[in-house]
Amino acid sequence: MALWEALMWNEQGVLRISIAATMVIAALGIVFGILSGSFSIAFDGVYSLADAALTGLALWVSSLIVKSAQNDALSGRIRNRFTMGFWHLEPMVLMLNGCLLMAVSVYALINAIISVLNGGHELHFGVAIAYSATTVVLCTVVAVIAIRMNRRLKSDFISLDIKAWIMSGGIALALLIAFLVGLAVKQTPAAWIANYVDPLVLGLVCLVMIPLPIGTVWKALTEILLMAPVELKEHVDHVASRTVRSLGFLSYRAYVARVGRATQIELYFIVPEGLPPKTVEEWDALRDEIGAAIGDESANRWLTIAFTADAEWAE
Structure with missing residues (x-):
């Protein structure tokens, strides 16, 4: 318990836990996407991988900001080299994060449309359902923990990370519902719908996800441009x-x-x-x-x- 509290008591600890959990989901998504033949699951894995990389960048910037405020010898050398601090890096990272996540979603949406126009594809629903259910649980747990910690920390990095977890959980939940529906109709006269389940749900999820980071990107842009609040x-x-x-x-x-x-x-x-x-x-x-x-x-x-x-x- 003491180790857990030490890890989670500051911004860097929360981000480290988030990166570890994101890497687990990314690995599961890519593997299960290949096994099930699901583009939407593979997209979820790639999205999580991109999110982990950007969260790692946010962790690095956060560490620089904290170190520059300390009074040890290393922090003194950092302040002498970067006399204006590292605050300006924070909105840059947030803007890069939001833009990249939107770009990944737009690319996935285009692939979903192409797949629908080509008649969809067959999917192994059992493997897909197992992945989606596991991901929903993991995303919910990490998001709840991060929300509780950020009530005290009030970090923009963690706020964006929470949004990413909520988005990932929403993706997984949408996938789970869609896969359950696809499995239910597979042995019915409407079985032809099953081939379209994966690209359709991927397209719908992307339409929801694309605008979500816009608020963060706009806020970061106003800070980069030094607009007066x-x-x-x-x-x-x-x-x-x-x-x-x-x-x-x-x-x-x-x-x-x-x-x-x-x-x-x-x-x-x-x-x-x-x-x-x-x-x-x-x-x-x-x-x-x-x-x-x-x-x-x-x-x-x-x-x-x-x-x-x-x-x-x-x-």
């Missing part, structure tokens, strides 16, 4: 405006963005010329006050606050 910009504007009014400054410029788990904020206050001088400690105290008003102080907040009488420095 509306709520964050309004909050920073409120704090900055209140500071300008209370201290008699002329104006301010605010630049905000979210990149992965990081929040980046740059605030420039335009002060009147000839303002009575303050000590460095007094300016630092003012920065602390503004930073506390903005909130969310953590290793993932990148906050810069500057004061200048020359507006060009703030543009």
